[in-house]
Amino acid sequence: MNKTQFFFVLAFITISFNTAFAQYGYGNGYGNGYGGYGMGRNSMSQMNQADMKPKEIPVEVTVAKIMEKLKPQLNLDELQTIAIGNVYTDIIKSQTAIMKDEKLSQQEKSNEIKALFEINERKVNEYLNEEQRQKYKALKEEGGNNKKEKEKKKKSKKEDE
Incomplete structure (x- = not known):
């Protein structure tokens, strides 16, 4: 060979x-x-x-991220930061419980979560002064607009494909 x-x-x-x-x-x-x-x-x-299976992010981590963003933008003092952080912690825990409740229909879950967000809005506003309330309202509206813009971009990408 x-x-x-x-x-x-x-x-x-x-x-x-x-x-x-x-x-x-x-x-x-x-x-x-x-x-x-x-x-x-x-x-x-x-x-x-x-x-x-998606891993659940601890509530404290989520709240810390929210407060990290809100504190400088609203110029919160430490007491406000703690109080509003506690409000967000309660709301997120309640929201998680609602989402896991298999007895509720999707519509009922949606209604419950909307009610939670309204309660959250009122509780947070209790801890803010007038100037902070205006900034908070603007942040909420800006966040809603960003979500709508992202949805439009996703839809236009799908249509292009």
Whole structure:
């Protein structure tokens, strides 16, 4: 056998082994294929489903982000920051409970959440002075406009496709 034939035979054998092992999950080094260490399709799909569930962000983290934005924009003092943070914590916890309640229909959930936001608005405004209320109202309107603009952009992108 000359060197060229030897090279082709060696390459063929290497590719064959690599392909055979890759089909069983050994090619990637993890052994997660159909025959890899007893892990078949069922156990893999169960693992994927567990990984796909969105992880809940703690309420405190969400409230901290909200307050981080509101404090400088509304010029809140520490007492206002704590009080308004507590209002947001209560509202978010209530909203989460409503969303998880399987007894309520989507319409009922929507109505409950709207009511929560109205209560939130009143409670937050109790802790603000007149100037802060105006800024807070402007921030809320700006946030609503940003959401509408994002929705319009999404719709126009879908139509373009």
